[in-house]
Amino acid sequence: MPSISNKGTQMPSSPIRKLVPYAEDAKKRGTKVFHLNIGQPDIKTPQVALDAVKNNNIKTLSYARSEGSEEYRIKLANYYKKNNIYVSANNIIATTGGSEALLFTIGSITDPGDEIIIPEPFYANYNGFSTASGVKVVPVISKIEDNFALPKIEDFEKLITKKTKAILICNPGNPTGYLYSKEEIEKLKQIVLKHDLFLIADEVYREFTYDGLQHTSIMSLDGLEQNAIVIDSVSKRYSMCGARIGCIVSKNDDFIATAIKFAQARLSPPTYALIASEAALETPQSYFDDVKAEYVERRNTLIKELQKIDGVKVANPKGAFYCVAELPVKDTDDFAQWILEKFNDNNETVMVAPASGFYSTEGEGKNQIRMAYVLNKKDLIRSVEILKEALKQYNS
Structure with missing residues (x-):
C-alpha cells in the first residue's frame, strides 16, 4: 500500500x-x-458588495490578474491610506483568503528547516501552514494571567537562531482578542531590525478594537520598510468569509516579486469575489x-x-x-x-x-x-x- x-x-x-x-x-x-x-x-455583509455580484453584466467569467486587478489594488491602497498605512498598488497582492497570503509569505521567506517565532496561543492554522512548508514554529508563551500580553523581549531573543527567519503576530489576536500596543509593536520593530528578520502581522481584525484603544499597524512604523509584511482579508471586516479574498502588503520589492511567482502558479484569485471585495471598499464608516x-x-x-x-x-x-x-x-x-x-x-x-x-x-x-x-x-x-x-x- x-x-x-x-x-x-x-x-x-x-x-x-x-x-x-x-x-x-x-x-x-x-x-x-x-x-x-x-x-x-x-x-x-454590506449590500453594496452583494449587489456588485448580483448586478454585474459579465458575459465570460475569465481569469483575473494573478495579483488582482490594478483597479482593486489602487482602491485598496486608498483604504490603507485612511488607516495611516501608505502603500501603492504595487505593494499589494490579492490572494485567495488570508490563508493563501500566509502560505505565499511563508513560501517566499523560508526554506524547509527554517524557523518562525510566534507568541502562543496563536491562530491554529499557523501550525498547518508552517507544517505544509516544512517550517518549524518556535513558540514564545503568553499567559492568561497577563491577559496574553506580549512576552518579554528577552524571551524572544533567547529563541533566535541562524534558522530564524521571522516573527509572526496576529493583531488584534485570534484566539485571545489581545491588542498589541504601539510600544509593544516598537519593541518588535527593534528586535527584527537587530537580527535582520521579517515581521509578519496578521491584521485581519484591524477594525475591531475596543475601549477607546487604537490599532497600530506594523506598516505605519518608519524603518520597517524591508522587514514588514502584512496579511489581510475581507472575511471579518465585511463579514465576507465565503468570498475568500485576502492580500499581502509589503514595501519589500524582492519579497513582492517572489510572492507574485507563487500567485502566478495558482493562476488567479476568484473573479466574482474580487468584484464583491472591490465594491465592499465603498462601505460607509x-x-x-x-x-x-x-x-x-x-x-x-x-x-x-x-x-x-x-x-x-x-x-x-x-x-x-x-x-x-x-x-x-x-x-x-x-x-x-x-x-x-x-x-x-x-x-x-x-x-x-x-x-x-x-x-x-x-x-x-x-x-x-x-x-x-x-x-x-x-x-x-x-x-x-x-x-x-x-x-x-x-x-x-
Whole structure:
C-alpha cells in the first residue's frame, strides 16, 4: 500500500473544525447547537458588495490578474491610506483568503528547516501552514494571567537562531482578542531590525478594537520598510468569509516579486469575489461603527456571564471577537466532544474550540477553550447557561 508523507502525517487537525461531525450528529438527533467555535460572524455583509455580484453584466467569467486587478489594488491602497498605512498598488497582492497570503509569505521567506517565532496561543492554522512548508514554529508563551500580553523581549531573543527567519503576530489576536500596543509593536520593530528578520502581522481584525484603544499597524512604523509584511482579508471586516479574498502588503520589492511567482502558479484569485471585495471598499464608516458597538456589547455580555461560573477564568479581549477561557476540567478536547456527543440541556448544546490546538507547546492550553462571540446577546447568555450546566454534569 502506498504510504502517506511524513508532512501529511504531521499536519495538525483544526481545533475549530475537527468536532464538526459530532455537531452534525447532535443536530440530526434534534439538538440545537450554538456555534461558539468559529469566527463566522452573523453580521450582514454590506449590500453594496452583494449587489456588485448580483448586478454585474459579465458575459465570460475569465481569469483575473494573478495579483488582482490594478483597479482593486489602487482602491485598496486608498483604504490603507485612511488607516495611516501608505502603500501603492504595487505593494499589494490579492490572494485567495488570508490563508493563501500566509502560505505565499511563508513560501517566499523560508526554506524547509527554517524557523518562525510566534507568541502562543496563536491562530491554529499557523501550525498547518508552517507544517505544509516544512517550517518549524518556535513558540514564545503568553499567559492568561497577563491577559496574553506580549512576552518579554528577552524571551524572544533567547529563541533566535541562524534558522530564524521571522516573527509572526496576529493583531488584534485570534484566539485571545489581545491588542498589541504601539510600544509593544516598537519593541518588535527593534528586535527584527537587530537580527535582520521579517515581521509578519496578521491584521485581519484591524477594525475591531475596543475601549477607546487604537490599532497600530506594523506598516505605519518608519524603518520597517524591508522587514514588514502584512496579511489581510475581507472575511471579518465585511463579514465576507465565503468570498475568500485576502492580500499581502509589503514595501519589500524582492519579497513582492517572489510572492507574485507563487500567485502566478495558482493562476488567479476568484473573479466574482474580487468584484464583491472591490465594491465592499465603498462601505460607509457607519457600518463599522455599528458593528463595533455590537461586538463591544457581545463581549461585555459574554465576559460577564462567564465570570459568574465558579472555577472559570477568562481573559478580557481588547479586539477581534474571541476570548480564551480556562475551565475547571483537565482536558477540554474531551469536554468539547462530550458536550456535543453526550450532553444537552432542553435539547440545546454548545460547540467550542479546545484551546490546545492554538498552542504548539505540548500540554499547553489543555484546560482552555476559545469562544467566538459572533452570536447575538440572547444566544450568548443561553450558551453560557448551557456551558455552566454541562460543567456541573461533567465534573459530577
